[in-house]
Amino acid sequence: MKADPADPSMGNVLAFRSKDFLKWADNVLEGILRRSPIGTGIDLITKDFFNWATRNSIYPLHFGIMCCALEMAVASAPRFDAQRFGVIYRSTPRQCDVLLVNGPVSKKMKPALRRLYDQMPGPKWVIAMGECAISGGPFYNSYSVVPGVDQFIPVDIYIPGCPARPEALIDGFIKLQKIIKDNKKGLLTGK
Amino acid sequence: MWINMGPQHPMTHGLWNLRIKVDGETITDAEPEVGYLHRGIEKLCEGKTYTQIIPMTDRLCYGSSLTWSHLYCLTVEDLMGVEVPERAEYIRVAAIEMQRIASHLMWLAAYAADLGAMIGFIYTMRDREIFIDLLQALTGSRITYNYPRIGGVAHDVPPDFERDSLRACDYMEKKLVEYEDLFDGSKVFMMRNVGVGKFRKEDAMNLGVTGPPLRASGVNYDLRKDMPYSVYPELDFEACTHPDGDCYARYRVRMDEMFESCKIIRQAIQKMPKGKWRIVAPRNAPSGTGLGRVEDPRGEGMMYVVGDGTDKPYRLKIRSPIFVTVSAAKKMLVGYKVADVVAIMGGLDMCIGEADR
C-alpha cells in the first residue's frame, strides 16, 4: 500500500517500509485514535502545545526574486532582526514552513515556483510580499509576468508595499502567527 | 554529471540557473541560463510617458536603482536636449555614490555569506542601513527611490543632509578599514579568493565584461573617467584597478571603490552650489535618438532611446552589465572546484533584475 499523500497521518509515522505494518497501523491506530474519544482527549491536551510550537518557529524559504528579497535579507540583519520571532531562513524547501514570494513571477518561473511549493512539507503557508507578488505590481500588464502569485498558489498573507519594508515583513510574520493560532487544529482528529 | 544550480539556490541571489558539469568536484563545463525574471520592461516602457517610466527603471536593479533612473534621465535629457541645473547634478552624483556604496556593501554582505562568513553579512548589512537612511531622507524610500527627474531631481536635499552625509562618510571609512581587517586578515578568506576565478585581460575585454570585474583584470576603464557624464570631471577621484583578475582582485576593486565613493560624496557635498534643482522638461520628446552611458556599480549601464515626437518613447533599449557578464561565466568557471562557483559568481555581483529586464 502506498502512503496516500492526502492523508496527514501517513506523514508522521516513521516510514516503516513493511506494507503489513502500514496497513495494521492504519487500521488500528486510526480506528483507535482518530474516531474515538481517546483521540479527542489527546488532541485536547496537545493541541495548544503543538500550535504554540508551530506558530513560534516559522522557517521561510531562502528564496529571493526581486527588490523585496533585499528587504527580506535586511529583515534578518541586525536592525530589524526577524530572528527574535524564531524566523530562520532555510535553503531547501523540504525544511520550510513558509514560501515567501517576494517579486514578480514570470511565465518561465511559474512551473518552478509551483514545484517549490509542492516540495514543501505540510503544514505550509505562503506569503505574497510586495505588489508584484500580489497582483503583478508595475508589471501587471506585461506579457511575461503572472499577475499575482495567487493564481497558482494559495496565499495566506499579503504584504503590500513596493517594496514592502522590513517592518512590514515582520508584521506579516506576526499576522501569520495569528492565522496559525486562529486555525488551531488537533493532530489526530483534525478539529 | 550536470548539476542545476537554480533558479532557487542560495548561490544565485536572484532567479537564474547555472548548469555546471562536474567531474568529481572539478567543473568541466558551465552554462548559465537567465530569463526567470523577465518582465518585459522594454515593452512596457513603450506604453508609458517619459515621466512614468522613471519608477519602472528604478525596478531594473534592486541593488542600485538610483543609478538606473539616473541613467534613464540622462538618456532622455540627451534626447530632449535638456540642460540640467548644476545643483541637481551635484545632488545626483552624491546620491549615486551613496547608492554605489550601498550596492557594494550589499555585494560584500552576500559575498561573505556565500563564502560562509556570516559575520561579514551581518556587519555589512548593518552599516548599509546608514546609507539607506540617508537616501531615505533624501528621497523618501528605501530601495526604489523614484528620485531623479528629467531635468533635475524631484526635490531639494533635506535639512542637515550635508552634515549627515559627511558623518556617514567618516563612519564608513572607519568601518571599511575594519572590514579589511576582517576579510584580508582572515587566512581562510584569502585561501578562498587569491588565485580563484582567474580572468585574463583579453578574455574580459572580448567578452564584454565591464565594471569592477573588468577593472580587476587590469583594464583601466571607468566611464566616470573615460566618458565623463554629470559633474564627474570636476571631482577628484581615481578609477580603481587591480592587475590580478581573480576573486580577490574583484573584492579589492570594490573595496577601493567604496573609499573613492566616500571621497566623491564629500567633494560633491562641499562643492554643491546653491540654486535650482530642477527645470521643467518638455512633455514631448523630438524625433531622434538619445544615448546614456554610466558606470553602474556592476559595470557599464547604457540606454538607447528612440523618440518619435510624442510623449512616449518609440523604443527604449537597456544594456545591462550583468547580462553580458554572466555570459562569460563559462570562461571563468571551467577548471575550478564546485565550491569556487560561489566565490566566482558571487564576485560578479549578480543582479538578475537588470539582466532579465
Place this chain on the structure above:
Amino acid sequence: MNLFTFSYGIIHWLVDLVNHLWYWLGDLLPWEFGDFFDDVGRFAASDAHITVMAILVEVLIIVIIALVNVLNFIWIDRKFMGRMFDFYGPYYVGYRIGGWLQNLADGIKLFVKEIITPAKADKLGFLLGPIIFVGSSFLALSTIPLGRDFGISTNASGAGVPGSALIAFAFFAIAPFSILICGWSSNNKYTLIGGLRSAAQMMSYEIPMLLTVASVFLMAGSFNFMEIVDAQHDVWFAIPLFLGFIVFLVCLVAEVEIQPFDLPEAEAELVEGWTTEYSGMRFGLFMMTSYLRGYIGGALATALFLGGWHGPALVPDPIWFLIKAYIVFVIIEWMRWSVPRVRVDQLLNIGWKRLMPLAMLNLLIAASLKTLGWF
C-alpha cells in the same frame, strides 16, 4: 555512592517490589507453576540481571543529561551568535527565560511536520541513514563520564568501562558512513556530493585526531576515561600536549562538521548538503544530533585534555565538567560564526599535510615525556 550504585539501588528496589507481587501471584496459582515463578523471580533478583538493567539506567541518565545540554547548547549558540552579530537572538519565545524555549518550539514543530520520502529515493537507506547517525552519536556519548562518581561503570567500584575512550571514538567515527548512506539514498546530486565530501573529510581527519588521542592514551597509560582524567589530577594534558590539543580541536571541528569545515552541508553551494531531502522530524534529529556531536566534542576535549572534572571543590564534579565542555563548545562556535568556509581540496591539504605531521610530532613529544619519566 556513584552512578552505578545509584542505578543498582533503584533497580534492586524495583525488582524487590515486583518480585513481591510476582511471588504473591505465584502463590495464588496452582503449584505446577511454582517452578516457573521461582525461576523467573530468581533470575530477576540475580546480580547479573540487575547489573545489566542498572547499566541501562545509567545510559538513560547520561543521555537525558546530554539532551538537556543540547537544548542549552542550541540556545547558547544562538544567543552567542546574536551577541556577535549585534542582535538579540531568540527572544520572544520563552520571553522570561531569554528565549530558551525557541529550540523546544523548533523541535516540536518539526515533530508536527510532514515527513517526505522522495519518490525515487532508496527508501531503506533513506530511513536507515538517520537511525545510524543518531544512534551512533548517542552511543559515543554514553561512555563519557561526567564525574568520578558520575560515569558509566559496570561494578560498584565505579572504575568505569575498560576501553571506554576507544568505544567512544569508534562510535564517533561511524557517522560518515551514515552520512554517505543518507546522501546516496536521497537520489539528489547535492546530497550525493555532500555525502562524498563528508566521507573524504572524516576519513582524513580521523587519523590525526586518533594520533593525538593516542598520545593522551600513552601519557595516561589507559583507555579508560576515568583513569585518563585521574592522570590529569596534577597537570592537564593540554599543557604538555598543547600542540596535540590544538590539532585535536581542529580535527574535532571537522568531525562535527561546523563552520570552517562544514563542507558536507555547505549552504552556499550544496543547498543544505546531505540533509537537503530530509524533512520533518528526521531533519530535526539531524539538527539535534549535530549539536549533540558538538557536545560530545566538548566532552571529549574536556575529558582528554582539560582535566575532566578536576577543579576547585566549589562546585560538584559534573558541573566542572560541563563548564569546561561548554567553554570548548563556545570557542568552537566563535570560530564557526567568524570564519569563512574552506574549500574541499584545501580541507584535505590541511588534514594530510599540516595536521598529520603535527599529530606525529605531538605523539613524539608524548612518548619522550613518558620515557623521561615526567609523567
Place this chain on the structure above:
Amino acid sequence: MNLKAIKGETDMGERGKSILSEGLERAPSRIDEVPEERVIRALLDNFPSTVTDFKTLKKGVIRAKMERRELYKCCKFLRDHLGFEHLSMISAVEYDNRFEIVYHISCYGSCLLLELITSTPKDDPSVDSVSSVWGGANWQERESFDLMGIKFNNHPRLERILLPKDYLYHPLRKDFKGGD
C-alpha cells in the same frame, strides 16, 4: 569646462587643453590617438561603398550607417585595426519599413563610442553574427533574436534566452499585442 565640454559642444582641442590644465591623468595624446576623424577616414577608406552617413553626435560619439552585407568584415576591421575592443550594446529597433540594428562599439584606449546602424528589410530580418568578433555579442544577439526576431547568421547557438523555449512571439515587435 564643465558641463558644456562634456555635452560636446566644443571641439577636440579645447577639451584636450582643459583636461591638461586640470592636470588629470588622461593625457591629451591618448585622446588624439584615435580621434573621430581618424576613425571616419579609416572606415571611408576601407569600406567606401557600404559605410555612409557619418555624424559626430557629441564629444566622442560617432554615428555611421552601413549596409549589412559587409557588417562582419567591418566589425573585424574595427576591432583589429581601430582598437574598438568592446561591444557595448546591440539594440534592434523596428520601424515601419525596416529593422535597424544598432551596434554601440567602444574603445578602451580612447574615449570613443561608435554607433553603427545597419538596417534589414522587414521580410528578411537577418544580419551576420559578430559573436566571433566580440564574445560579448553572443547573448545580446540571442536577446535580439528572442525579443525582436532578428536572425543572426552563423551564430553558434541562436535560441531564446529570456522567454521560455516554447514561446511563440517576438514581443518587442510593434504588432505584438499581449499574447500568451
